[in-house]
Amino acid sequence: MSAKLLEVDELSVAFRGLRGTTEVLSRASFTIEPGEIVGIVGESGSGKSVMALAIMRLLGAAGAITGGHIRFEGRDLASLGEAELNSMRGRRIGMIFQEPMTSLNPILTVGYQLREVLARHLGLTGAAARKRAIELLSEVGIAAPVERAGAYPHQLSGGLRQRVMIAMAMACRPKLLIADEPTTALDVTIQAQILELMRRIRGSVGTAILLITHDMGVIARMADRVLVVYAGQIVEDAAAGVLFSRPAHPYTRLLLAAMPTPRRKTDRLPVISGTLPAPSRWPRGCRFHPRCPMAIAPCRTAPPDMIALDGERQSRCIRASELLADAGGSLEQVS
Amino acid sequence: MSEPLLTAERLTRDFRVDRERGPSRRLRAVEDVSFALFPGETLGVVGESGCGKSTLARMILRLIEPSVGAVHFLGQDITHLPEQKLRPLRRDLQAVFQDPISSLNPRMRVGDIIEEPLVNLGVRRAARRERLAELLDVVGLPGDAAGRYPHAFSGGQRQRIAIARALAARPKLIVCDEATSSLDVSVQAQILNLLSDLQQRFAVSLLFISHNLGVVRHLAHRVAVMYLGRLVEIAPEAELFEHPHHPYTAALLAAALEPVPGALPPPLPGEVPSPIEPPSGCHFHPRCPSAQARCRDEAPQLRPLPGSAALVRCHFPG
Numbered sequence: 001m002s003a004k005l006l007e008v009d010e011l012s013v014a015f016r017g018l019r020g021t022t023e024v025l026s027r028a029s030f031t032i033e034p035g036e037i038v039g040i041v042g043e044s045g046s047g048k049s050v051m052a053l054a055i056m057r058l059l060g061a062a063g064a065i066t067g068g069h070i071r072f073e074g075r076d077l078a079s080l081g082e083a084e085l086n087s088m089r090g091r092r093i094g095m096i097f098q099e100p101m102t103s104l105n106p107i108l109t110v111g112y113q114l115r116e117v118l119a120r121h122l123g124l125t126g127a128a129a130r131k132r133a134i135e136l137l138s139e140v141g142i143a144a145p146v147e148r149a150g151a152y153p154h155q156l157s158g159g160l161r162q163r164v165m166i167a168m169a170m171a172c173r174p175k176l177l178i179a180d181e182p183t184t185a186l187d188v189t190i191q192a193q194i195l196e197l198m199r200r201i202r203g204s205v206g207t208a209i210l211l212i213t214h215d216m217g218v219i220a221r222m223a224d225r226v227l228v229v230y231a232g233q234i235v236e237d238a239a240a241g242v243l244f245s246r247p248a249h250p251y252t253r254l255l256l257a258a259m260p261t262p263r264r265k266t267d268r269l270p271v272i273s274g275t276l277p278a279p280s281r282w283p284r285g286c287r288f289h290p291r292c293p294m295a296i297a298p299c300r301t302a303p304p305d306m307i308a309l310d311g312e313r314q315s316r317c318i319r320a321s322e323l324l325a326d327a328g329g330s331l332e333q334v335s
Numbered sequence: 336m337s338e339p340l341l342t343a344e345r346l347t348r349d350f351r352v353d354r355e356r357g358p359s360r361r362l363r364a365v366e367d368v369s370f371a372l373f374p375g376e377t378l379g380v381v382g383e384s385g386c387g388k389s390t391l392a393r394m395i396l397r398l399i400e401p402s403v404g405a406v407h408f409l410g411q412d413i414t415h416l417p418e419q420k421l422r423p424l425r426r427d428l429q430a431v432f433q434d435p436i437s438s439l440n441p442r443m444r445v446g447d448i449i450e451e452p453l454v455n456l457g458v459r460r461a462a463r464r465e466r467l468a469e470l471l472d473v474v475g476l477p478g479d480a481a482g483r484y485p486h487a488f489s490g491g492q493r494q495r496i497a498i499a500r501a502l503a504a505r506p507k508l509i510v511c512d513e514a515t516s517s518l519d520v521s522v523q524a525q526i527l528n529l530l531s532d533l534q535q536r537f538a539v540s541l542l543f544i545s546h547n548l549g550v551v552r553h554l555a556h557r558v559a560v561m562y563l564g565r566l567v568e569i570a571p572e573a574e575l576f577e578h579p580h581h582p583y584t585a586a587l588l589a590a591a592l593e594p595v596p597g598a599l600p601p602p603l604p605g606e607v608p609s610p611i612e613p614p615s616g617c618h619f620h621p622r623c624p625s626a627q628a629r630c631r632d633e634a635p636q637l638r639p640l641p642g643s644a645a646l647v648r649c650h651f652p653g
Contacts, residue, residue: 217592
């Protein structure tokens, strides 16, 4: 097995608020191998974005890592000083967000902002920086890159802005690209272009991608491996091939069944009753048990661990094997 | 077939776009859109951002007036009806919008929000209270919700409040503009089930506007597809999704990703053009895989496609 690029081990994160400290991520463990695309999927408030921010050490003043380790290329990110972190961010780890408009400076041209990245991380200035900036814009599929380099962010469409963000994130050929809802603000025909670009970059540069999204369709087409997050915990970790055909956690299975598809007329949708609880109100025992049609007495009291099911997957459900044996969809009918 | 509840006739809406330098420009947000909506029917409207679907909704709701064309509702021409004469019709014409946070008054209790349309109709207090209890039950909110404020509720519950308010006056038509788009999948399923239950129970018509094809197929009986202000295809749900005739409809369907691992569909080339400078001829021709010279020069009309139930705006329908 190849060396791990990123190892997240028992990572916990808490935020300080008016009513004390609230844990928002509990003991998350996962790894990413070089060139691998790992998807994190979950609903809003599940803690999926917090994982990305914690890895980048961008939790802000109110947030803190309260436990665990993050090792990137063998180094513990938690032990790095601000200067080392700044060189790590951008140079070794790139990041793109949902809304490029808020990440780009509105009063500077995109070419200037690209050259700024090249100067800071690679020491490229002048004509060399200008040339490289144009190359990068062209690499991410921007037609007429010389003209576009002179454009301000608001003069570009959402799809083009996201391409610029990817060009900036890829300027230093990072080993890891963290993409948090990169296509959520885009129309579907443009989303397809951006996803294809990310796939192409993984293929040509070998950059691993941590792709965070609420969209199961995007994850299915992009990820090699998928982490499903619910109420601050990873509840399932599986290769994409098995996760979507035979989910091993009731939450994953219900979430998939609740998505109406344009491929056929769906009848009544199975419903996950209730809503995702806020971090201060996570239930005891299994955090999904109040909404779970399979919950039994131990689910209400004992917090389940991740259970290894076979070489490819883990599930945080004590009834995972039963769930896998039940292929007839009785779970969805119960709900 | 019964008389349509609503007809849109050649609706067109222009906006003026001011520029820092130079004369202001005209943006044609909706162009020549016609359709009919029948009692108890759900018509889905799909398209990407900027296709004019929300402007269409605002014209139907008479929040704005069309530049050209007419809207008939319950047999009356409401296109330029003054607000005073429009008011009695408003009870039959309700709306649910995308963001239940900005569409519910944060300073009003939920009970007052839901009752407001009834107050405007002069319904007495006792009858309102009775109807409120009924509505809370219908949309699945607890009885004590009435005394609380919107911020105390989750996004899905707020959308239930918006739906209860829309239902209060027993309308004939509810326009839903991206009504489930800000909701998570599990909550979206709850709201979709609620909408189909309500439709069956009260025979209300829905104009359901969304960019989500799965959601539209789930609810709609017929579906209209818009691109850059024009309606490019309208057909019964099964026909539109099984046999799309317009190349744009086919491209939209191909780009909708199912939660099934596999290769990415080949992306449609190019950007959605600016509605300020739409392409000549067929608006879709620069991105269309089957475009020919004629598509650049001549705008196709929306026409019935022989041997099908679809109307298609394409010179070379598939």
